[in-house]
Amino acid sequence: MPATDTVRIPLPDHRDYEIRIGAGLLDEPGSWQGLPRAGAAVVVSNETVAPLYAQRLRERLLAAYPRVDLVVLPDGERHKDWASLNRICDHLLAEALDRRTVLFALGGGVIGDMTGFAAAIYMRGVPFVQVPTTLLAQVDSSVGGKTAINHPLGKNMLGAFYQPVRVIADLDTLDTLPQRELCAGLAEVIKYGPIADAGFLDWIEAHLDALLARDKAALAHAVRRSCEIKAAVVGQDEREQGLRAILNFGHTIGHAIEAGLGYGEWLHGEAVGCGMVLAADLSRRLGLVPEGFVERLRALVARAGLPVVPPRLGAERYLQLMRVDKKAESGAIRFVLIESPGRAGLHAVPDALIAETLAAHGAA
Amino acid sequence: MPATDTVRIPLPDHRDYEIRIGAGLLDEPGSWQGLPRAGAAVVVSNETVAPLYAQRLRERLLAAYPRVDLVVLPDGERHKDWASLNRICDHLLAEALDRRTVLFALGGGVIGDMTGFAAAIYMRGVPFVQVPTTLLAQVDSSVGGKTAINHPLGKNMLGAFYQPVRVIADLDTLDTLPQRELCAGLAEVIKYGPIADAGFLDWIEAHLDALLARDKAALAHAVRRSCEIKAAVVGQDEREQGLRAILNFGHTIGHAIEAGLGYGEWLHGEAVGCGMVLAADLSRRLGLVPEGFVERLRALVARAGLPVVPPRLGAERYLQLMRVDKKAESGAIRFVLIESPGRAGLHAVPDALIAETLAAHGAA
Numbered sequence: 001m002p003a004t005d006t007v008r009i010p011l012p013d014h015r016d017y018e019i020r021i022g023a024g025l026l027d028e029p030g031s032w033q034g035l036p037r038a039g040a041a042v043v044v045s046n047e048t049v050a051p052l053y054a055q056r057l058r059e060r061l062l063a064a065y066p067r068v069d070l071v072v073l074p075d076g077e078r079h080k081d082w083a084s085l086n087r088i089c090d091h092l093l094a095e096a097l098d099r100r101t102v103l104f105a106l107g108g109g110v111i112g113d114m115t116g117f118a119a120a121i122y123m124r125g126v127p128f129v130q131v132p133t134t135l136l137a138q139v140d141s142s143v144g145g146k147t148a149i150n151h152p153l154g155k156n157m158l159g160a161f162y163q164p165v166r167v168i169a170d171l172d173t174l175d176t177l178p179q180r181e182l183c184a185g186l187a188e189v190i191k192y193g194p195i196a197d198a199g200f201l202d203w204i205e206a207h208l209d210a211l212l213a214r215d216k217a218a219l220a221h222a223v224r225r226s227c228e229i230k231a232a233v234v235g236q237d238e239r240e241q242g243l244r245a246i247l248n249f250g251h252t253i254g255h256a257i258e259a260g261l262g263y264g265e266w267l268h269g270e271a272v273g274c275g276m277v278l279a280a281d282l283s284r285r286l287g288l289v290p291e292g293f294v295e296r297l298r299a300l301v302a303r304a305g306l307p308v309v310p311p312r313l314g315a316e317r318y319l320q321l322m323r324v325d326k327k328a329e330s331g332a333i334r335f336v337l338i339e340s341p342g343r344a345g346l347h348a349v350p351d352a353l354i355a356e357t358l359a360a361h362g363a364a
Numbered sequence: 365m366p367a368t369d370t371v372r373i374p375l376p377d378h379r380d381y382e383i384r385i386g387a388g389l390l391d392e393p394g395s396w397q398g399l400p401r402a403g404a405a406v407v408v409s410n411e412t413v414a415p416l417y418a419q420r421l422r423e424r425l426l427a428a429y430p431r432v433d434l435v436v437l438p439d440g441e442r443h444k445d446w447a448s449l450n451r452i453c454d455h456l457l458a459e460a461l462d463r464r465t466v467l468f469a470l471g472g473g474v475i476g477d478m479t480g481f482a483a484a485i486y487m488r489g490v491p492f493v494q495v496p497t498t499l500l501a502q503v504d505s506s507v508g509g510k511t512a513i514n515h516p517l518g519k520n521m522l523g524a525f526y527q528p529v530r531v532i533a534d535l536d537t538l539d540t541l542p543q544r545e546l547c548a549g550l551a552e553v554i555k556y557g558p559i560a561d562a563g564f565l566d567w568i569e570a571h572l573d574a575l576l577a578r579d580k581a582a583l584a585h586a587v588r589r590s591c592e593i594k595a596a597v598v599g600q601d602e603r604e605q606g607l608r609a610i611l612n613f614g615h616t617i618g619h620a621i622e623a624g625l626g627y628g629e630w631l632h633g634e635a636v637g638c639g640m641v642l643a644a645d646l647s648r649r650l651g652l653v654p655e656g657f658v659e660r661l662r663a664l665v666a667r668a669g670l671p672v673v674p675p676r677l678g679a680e681r682y683l684q685l686m687r688v689d690k691k692a693e694s695g696a697i698r699f700v701l702i703e704s705p706g707r708a709g710l711h712a713v714p715d716a717l718i719a720e721t722l723a724a725h726g727a728a
Contacts, residue, residue: 121523
């Protein structure tokens with residue numbers, strides 16, 4: 001069993017926090033020590049994850065908090081909405097829980113994003129802890145303080161930058177993850193190679209089979225290196241003024257796929273995997289990377305069990321969906337493009353070139 | 365006509381902003397220069413204020429923004445809810461407005477709080493400008509970055525700390541304010557004396573008639589001094605970790621009155637005025653101030669046209685309502701009490717003493 005790795009997210013105003021990565025962390029008493037004191041903790045989870053882990057977490061937390069409540073939400077991206085957010089807030093208010101109450105997000109990205117957003121707005125902010133139980137949440141969404149809910153007109157359109165006080169990534173919780181979701185999480189792992197670390201891209205190619213087989217040592221390295229890269233980026237640009245945008249490689253087209261098909265049809269990681277292939281091809285068409293790089297990324301995404309052909313929504317619909325995306329600003333749609341393996345940047349791309357690329361991949 | 369006064373709110377991370385106070389500022393082009401550039405501005409107002417000032421503001425803003433939209437919400441504290449917040453967000457999303465869009469809150473505290481909260485969460489944060497048109501908003505709610513909506517179970521329970529980029533307090537907009545609302549605003553002006561500046565309390569007593577008659581010079585001084593005190597407090601404690609709580613003098617009982625009667629029955633300032641009298645009496649009962657101080661404050665609040673006798677909700681109901689208030693933490697309810705004229709602090713008060721005080725004032 002690998003030892004616990006710790007990655008620190010550097011932030012101003014004493015808001016630094018630790019990501020702890022390892023097997024068995026849920027039952028490790030140290031995971032829950034040194035958190036803010038409060039009269040109550042509230043575990044927020046979903047119908048799938050709660051039966052697996054909520055009771056164990058609750059028992060551990062009862063060593064630190066006199067009272068530990070559990071709020072169970074329906075599972076799935078399509079429930080990442082006002083109604084679910086309100087269920088968290090309604091519980092906190094109905095129980096008259098005060099502004100010191102600590103929330104624990106036990107689940108994947110949807111639970112983390114909603115619990116974080118509820119923590120951001122309840123009484124203008126209470127502390128929260130991320131306990132990610134999916135690979136995607138462990139390598140991406142639980143780290144960095146982006147919280148949000150979806151709106152019928154766009155994904156993650158309402159939210160806040162709000163940092164957790166700790167992240168506990170127990171690799172053992174990945175044992176119960178469906179293979180499709182493991183693959184979706186690998187999309188975000190793969191992402192960190194092209195945008196920030198060509199050597200990590202090599203490592204992923206060499207260890208993809210071990211990752212797909214849930215080898216704990218391979219998973220530990222993948223989660224740690226992903227978190228390190230994300231920590232470095234977020235530490236330099238917490239509120240996405242510039243650099244942080246590179247973390248959205250594959251996400252502009254990915255979000256359009258998700259919104260266009262209806263949230264939940266494709267998993268977020270599946271849409272991002274496919275979006276990375278198209279964004280790589282956009283990079284090639286703008287002369288930034290050679291054809292061989294696009295093929296290499298397409299092969300890796302496909303080996304990870306992810307789709308590489310986008311749904312045929314039509315170019316106009318894609319453009320419309322991407323224009324409302326948060327990264328769009330007045331005028332041309334901006335994409336995170338690969339400038340060389342391990343380096344990315346934000347580029348405005350003419351609509352005609354986007355349409356041409358979509359058509360070449362069967363999307364138009 | 366008085367000249368423009370400027371009060372600066374000092375904040376870290378280049379988030380400093382100016383409060384400009386004066387007559388005629390709405391039509392002064394300089395009021396709207398130097399704000400963040402964007403493809404669109406959105407003025408949020410209500411059915412009462414929009415017909416009076418929205419068109420003038422829109423015309424001024426068209427000099428700086430190619431597009432200026434208007435969102436008109438129903439008027440009143442009872443509309444400070446999810447539904448109104450959603451109307452702002454729905455407009456922004458339906459029009460596909462990007463993350464540079466600047467929101468302008470044109471109205472009183474309700475419009476300012478909701479527009480600020482919408483700005484805080486739309487795409488995880490867009491800039492906003494406060495254009496307060498009530499005395500209460502000019503001296504209190506538009507300054508300091510507290511934003512929120514109400515919940516059926518409590519006032520301002522969901523919100524964010526989110527600072528405007530500028531506050532434009534045009535004293536001429538107070539000309540159209542109903543007298544009852546002017547009086548309600550005076551409650552928050554009076555508040556600054558007991559908590560922070562005994563000399564200002566003397567000044568208010570000497571100039572109350574001029575304020576009630578809407579003398580511009582008196583109003584200018586009252587708004588400026590109120591903003592200066594608030595700026596000093598907020599600059600030291602943006603997120604209400606400690607000192608900032610003193611700004612809630614009168615608010616613990618005030619919020620209970622508002623929630624107990626149903627929002628909008630009493631105006632916020634009316635509830636705060638009455639709440640200050642009771643909080644002063646609590647201070648006396650704990651031996652902090654003499655009986656004469658309570659009488660002095662009661663007389664001033666009454667002269668300002670504000671109620672000094674709380675509604676008879678019963679002590680149990682008051683205690684229940686105050687326990688869910690944000691300032692309550694596990695255990696005894698905490699009140700902002702006057703320690704001497706011009707100095708306040710947070711004190712835990714036993715339930716029995718609260719009940720006794722409520723009974724003495726006819727509330728129980």
